Amino acid sequence: MPSAVTLIRSHELSSVAQYAYAATAPSDARLIFLAGSCPLNEDGTTAGIGDYKAQAEKAISNMRLALDAAGADLGDVISTRVLVASSDQADLVTAWEVVREAFADHDVPSTLMGVTVLGYDHQLVEIEAVAAVTD
Template sequence: MEKLNPDTLTHTVTSLISQIVVVPASPLAFISGQVALNEKGELIGEGDYGRQAKQVFTNLQLALEAIATGPENMVQMKIHVVNHTPDLVESIFKAGFEVFGDRWPLTASTFIGVQALAFKEWLIEVDAIVCISK
């Protein structure tokens, strides 16, 4: 098993998690929940669901690049949203399309409203499972 913490993603929480886990005997990689922290660990878009979503999807794209794959190889994505209401869906998906464009990951997906994430400033977290077989 290979555990990766690429330089393009924050190292703020990597003493507690691995950003990506690749299982060599399997064609799957598991990407930890990405939040709106840039590579320096700075929160992007405090209080703004759309801006945080864009950073979250950017981080997801960076994680995919770190394992030399793209969104078309995602098999599952879970989107966790603090205090979710239906009116948030449009801005969150708009942010995803800004990052991925026509490469939006068509996956088995779950959109989950949650009470809170690990830190009160975090509004959105997305994790994914990716098929990395050639």
């Protein structure tokens, strides 16, 4: 099923960004607001302790499960916010590369942020998302 999401680009904005600058969905789309996807295992423990890449991968995996439960997939995501508990830009890039790879050609508008701390013990990455589907 084709996505309801339309990604918008502008030739007047930097082409360095690895994502669209805006996205729209039709007025009849059902919006899905996901809780922040965390790198938690099914038993509630934190996956990939100390490993930004592993935590980003687990967060994406959990996001896929949440989207599936809501009747959507990554191609239906309209925006993301990637939170990384670090002040080191290299750690943010490590998490970002996982997100970009997962979304592939569906380069949704995204914000990448370094934060001081996240909610779970040993948590380094969290990914928020909004999706849109037409039923």
